[in-house]
Amino acid sequence: MKRHDKLADTLPVGTLGILALESSHDMGKRVNDYIVDWRKDRAAQNATASTFAGYNRDSFLIDSACPRFGSGEAKGIINESVRGDDLYLLVDVCNYSLTYTVCGHTNHMSPDDHYQDLKRIIAAVGGKARRITVIMPFLYESRQHRRSARESLDCAMALHELTQMGVESIITFDAHDPRVQNAIPLNSFETVQPTYQFIKALLKNVPDLKVDADHLMVISPDEGAMGRAVYYANVLGIDMGMFYKRRDYSRIVDGRNPIIAHEFLGSDLQGKDVIIVDDMISSGESMIDVATQLKQRKANRIFVAAT
Template identity: 70%
Template sequence: MRQLNIDFKETIPVAPLAIIPLQSSWKLGNNVNDYIVSWRKERHSDHHTNILFEEYKKDSYIIDAKCSRFGSGEAKGTINESIRGKDLYLIVDVTNYDITYKLCGHVNRMSPDDHYSDLKRIIAAASGKARRINVIMPFLYESRQHKRSSRESLDCALALQELKNMGVDNIITFDAHDPRVQNAIPMSGFESIQPTYQFIKALFRSVDDLIIDNEHMMMISPDEGAMTRVVYYANVLGIDMGMFYKRRDYSRVVDGRNPIVAHEFLGSSVEGKDVVIVDDMISSGESMLDTARELKRRKAKRVFVISTFGLFTNGLEIFDKAYEEGTISKILTTNCIYQPAELLEKPYYVNVDMSKYVALLIDSLNHDHSISDLLDPSDKIHKLLVDYNNKHNR
């Protein structure tokens, strides 16, 4: 496992590293741990005699911890190893619906509320003992309820404030639905990270006949909320972009939202071009597929979908049908959240592995190393683009 090009020789850790992946993120946490173990075994530091390097090279940084449940559904968090003085990283996937527990003899699937409560239980168990507490929550809890438009609760802001008050120093999330939620905790560490480089690399690896210029390719925003993401992709790749906006019926509310009447397109012609739709999440997928159909109706060549979180709340059947009809060619989502085995077997699905990136973030933060280069990978993307074009003689 080759270490990425970051120099840790002249820095020392904040404190000995400890990682607690909650049950919801156990697979991701194990992969992250394996990367860090491998890197540190090969690494030599100028300060290796410092006492902070006493536990620097270990076979595992994962701490034994669990959340046990009583028959009533109540629970408690337990940490079975010492975390005193440790730089503690908690990893949690609040969307993982595959975990169940017994409630008065009935089987319950864990909801985002359950996962968030378990996170707080482990934080409470570590309170006052760890040197620093950091939370890695790829899908930010309640991030879809990020603003108030009527007499509504502001759940995401409340959750961030609660974590801060419990002693959490840093919160790291990926592609927050609206990164302005960090205004709820302006004096705390908060990073919403865009996995742009990982997506472009995965797209280039899975499709070998792309021609990346204005005549053959275009980035698409499915709505006004995704504009910032798409503008960045278009700029670093040097191609045009277009945008759909959703015309809604504000006289009705269906399933908690105003139904979409039509998708209107703003931008140049997509005829004969490969198009890439970029968004933060695929929920039911209906809106995303409506966008793809509109693009095909406008004679787009192929449609690729990039989304940080693939929730697929209504199942995969509609995506299977869209693939069979030629509406979509590839769907790319990350492994930051739970992926059912069925999804991984789909011919149109590309899994974007974020384990190495999360490991690098943890390793850098543990050294108090700047992560600004990780947050803006434009130089790496340009190099990736040059290498792709040279490889395919374009």
């Protein structure tokens, strides 16, 4: 039996509901449109699917909002019933374009603001849903995923908090460190890897790219991305190299130890195209510095891919 046929014959957990927070409004609409069309096609091909209550609907989006008071405080509101629904909550904690007003001052929403809104909506569900899944493309506080000194474990604490509020599954993309799922070993945690999308986009947009050890090399911009770079090198059958950040641990600038230099470990780069892969670009400083160092080593074209 084909996978799609098995899906059509499987009893749904509950009526599908998509709660797209304001940060993911456009993404939620695109996901909803795709599912509406897909389910109509499946129902037309498989009579069993069309018998499930709520399987075919014009929209699976559920009306919700997080209005704010003049003090900047907020509340979560769901404007329709979600009793027995299989809910999927979409939130983009890195959407800095959204603003709110506090005492006449305009504030841009931070990841903390988006995360609080997510918890408000979960609280508004009030335990009435059959299942809650959170889709968070960028995992909240994923950069603070481990303790190396006397410091907080923010990502682990956030995952604990969500599961304790009733979230059964968390889906993210290319988590900064997938081992953070050890914080919630009895719950589902999915980190979707974009390896195929990266390679597909590269081959599609650079038709003259020669994928062999003599013409192409993959570079890890720091020691944290080593595993990712090793995987790409093995899949493509090419060499890899890495930079490690030499930092000044005697002082802190803007909340972090400043980088003194990027040291390179790897074979000769002269004349080779280079792919730099990483999971995130924050300020872009590291990528620019690494690209500069690669050009000084006479690398040919430089391609940067980040989730």
